[in-house]
Amino acid sequence: MGRVRPAQADVPVRLERHLEPQQAGVEVAGLGDPFGAEHRIETGQGHGVLQGGQRDIPSVCGANVGRIPSVCQGGRMDARAERRDRTRATLIAEARRLFAARGYGAVGLAEIVAAAGVTKGALYHHFANKTDLFRAVLDQVQHEVADRVAAAADARPDPWDRLVAGCRAFLEVATDPEAQQIMLIDGPAVLGWNEWRAMDEENSARHLADALRELTGAGVIPARPVEPLVHLLSGAMNEAVLWLARTDDPDALATTTEALTRLLDALRAP
Numbered sequence: 073m074g075r076v077r078p079a080q081a082d083v084p085v086r087l088e089r090h091l092e093p094q095q096a097g098v099e100v101a102g103l104g105d106p107f108g109a110e111h112r113i114e115t116g117q118g119h120g121v122l123q124g125g126q127r128d129i130p131s132v133c134g135a136n137v138g139r140i141p142s143v144c145q146g147g148r149m150d151a152r153a154e155r156r157d158r159t160r161a162t163l164i165a166e167a168r169r170l171f172a173a174r175g176y177g178a179v180g181l182a183e184i185v186a187a188a189g190v191t192k193g194a195l196y197h198h199f200a201n202k203t204d205l206f207r208a209v210l211d212q213v214q215h216e217v218a219d220r221v222a223a224a225a226d227a228r229p230d231p232w233d234r235l236v237a238g239c240r241a242f243l244e245v246a247t248d249p250e251a252q253q254i255m256l257i258d259g260p261a262v263l264g265w266n267e268w269r270a271m272d273e274e275n276s277a278r279h280l281a282d283a284l285r286e287l288t289g290a291g292v293i294p295a296r297p298v299e300p301l302v303h304l305l306s307g308a309m310n311e312a313v314l315w316l317a318r319t320d321d322p323d324a325l326a327t328t329t330e331a332l333t334r335l336l337d338a339l340r341a342p
Contacts, residue, residue: 160198162188168209172250176206176258206262207271213254214275220245222279232292235283236336239309240329242276246313247325256314277306294341301339308335 166187170179181202185195199205225238245251260268281302287293312328321327 159190159194163195164208164212167205171209172253175253176262203262210254210259213251214271217245217251218276231286239332242309243313243329247316252317256310277302280306291341293339
């Protein structure tokens with residue numbers, strides 16, 4: 073429960089419930105911290121200070137103040153939310169850059185916060201630990217890869233062509249060194265196979281499953297359980313991009329794409 077403590081003069085503070093500060097003739101200052109200890113209300117005659125994190129104040133100096141957020145917060149709260157979002161985005165961006173360049177194990181939290189220009193306290197406000205931060209980075213990378221694959225597939229009107237285009241696009245997108253390091257090398261090592269696989273299924277493998285179900289339902293692929301096909305194709309493509317990362321063969325992507333196309337063609341009904 074908050075209270076009003078006179079700061080310069082013992083002047084009653086009168087607010088009407090749910091009125092904006094301009095309507096109630098009140099200027100609200102010091103709302104930078106919505107959970108802070110002290111907020112000032114100026115009436116033009118004097119001023120008082122609202123104290124405590126609690127904002128539900130039923131009556132002050134005989135006036136019904138009501139819930140302070142409905143009167144006071146508004147744009148300043150929006151500005152705080154924007155700053156929090158910017159800080160989180162900056163932490164993810166800098167962690168992503170460092171993880172991609174050197175790998176998860178070679179990067180410390182001190183380096184990440186220094187690159188982001190924030191304190192460790194700010195990092196811990198958004199993420200429980202380094203692993204939690206990496207999880208957010210991985211989720212972002214997986215979403216971007218899935219979006220690019222989906223865009224390539226959706227550009228084709230025929231369901232079979234969509235499947236082939238999507239699989240080819242995955243080989244191309246996943247050969248990016250950043251995606252390989254974060255998504256395929258560090259991902260399962262940092263989070264463990266089960267969590268990494270669950271995230272992979274949520275962000276990308278389910279799109280492959282949907283495409284295969286559509287083709288099975290249309291009779292393009294003989295009726296058979298889809299899940300084994302999803303895991304076989306997904307595993308083959310993940311392994312292929314890891315191999316592409318290690319080989320010096322300039323024609324490796326082209327030959328791998330050709331081999332993948334033949335593999336997919338073998339699924340079609342005769």
